[in-house]
Amino acid sequence: MIAVIKTGGKQYKVKEGDVLDIEKIGVETGRAFEFSKVLLIADGATVVVGTPFISNAAVRAEVVEHRKGDKVLIFKKKRRKQYRRFKGHRQALVRVKITDIIPDVAQPPVKKAAPPVEKPVVKPAPAPQEAAPAKPAGKPKGAEKRALAKKEKAAQAKPAKEAKAGQPKPKAVSKKPESKAAPKAKKTK
Numbered sequence: 246m247i248a249v250i251k252t253g254g255k256q257y258k259v260k261e262g263d264v265l266d267i268e269k270i271g272v273e274t275g276r277a278f279e280f281s282k283v284l285l286i287a288d289g290a291t292v293v294v295g296t297p298f299i300s301n302a303a304v305r306a307e308v309v310e311h312r313k314g315d316k317v318l319i320f321k322k323k324r325r326k327q328y329r330r331f332k333g334h335r336q337a338l339v340r341v342k343i344t345d346i347i348p349d350v351a352q353p354p355v356k357k358a359a360p361p362v363e364k365p366v367v368k369p370a371p372a373p374q375e376a377a378p379a380k381p382a383g384k385p386k387g388a389e390k391r392a393l394a395k396k397e398k399a400a401q402a403k404p405a406k407e408a409k410a411g412q413p414k415p416k417a418v419s420k421k422p423e424s425k426a427a428p429k430a431k432k433t434k
Contacts, residue, residue, distance in 0.1 A: 246260065246346050249283070251298075268336070276308055277307045
């Protein structure tokens with residue numbers, strides 16, 4: 246069921262459970278109230294249109310919070326006249342939640358059947374088993390990872406050192422560039 250209501254000089258299309266911001270009204274937070282200016286109510290194939298409002302119709306709502314809207318900047322200027330005005334404005338708003346749409350207030354509202362509640366399925370506890378093998382540890386993190394990397398480097402470096410112990414040290418190779426060779430003699434015919 247949907248309805249079109251008028252409040253604060255504006256029209257809103259609403260349905261049950263909607264949350265909307267409207268112009269400030271004098272109702273405290275947590276209180277319920279009714280919109281009596283209902284322009285249209287539609288329920289499936291049935292549509293009721295007011296002239297301009299539907300008599301005896303109402304939309305019930307509950308105030309969720311009082312708040313301010315986004316800032317709107319106002320800037321006026323007249324060129325070459327040294328006239329400039331700069332102002333800001335935040336509209337006072339009320340956030341409301343629509344609880345009921347009532348086509349005729351004289352008749353009591355029809356209570357909707359609550360959806361069936363599903364009971365949680367309780368599974369029996371598993372029978373105790375023998376101790377399962379320990380899970381392999383996941384990826385090590387942080388300090389453990391660095392320590393493992395350090396151990397691996399040390400293990401790789403040890404065989405290389407042992408192989409070098411029985412052999413003489415290689416001579417140091419100079420890193421100087423080689424001198425240029427003498428230019429080749431040209432062949433004559």
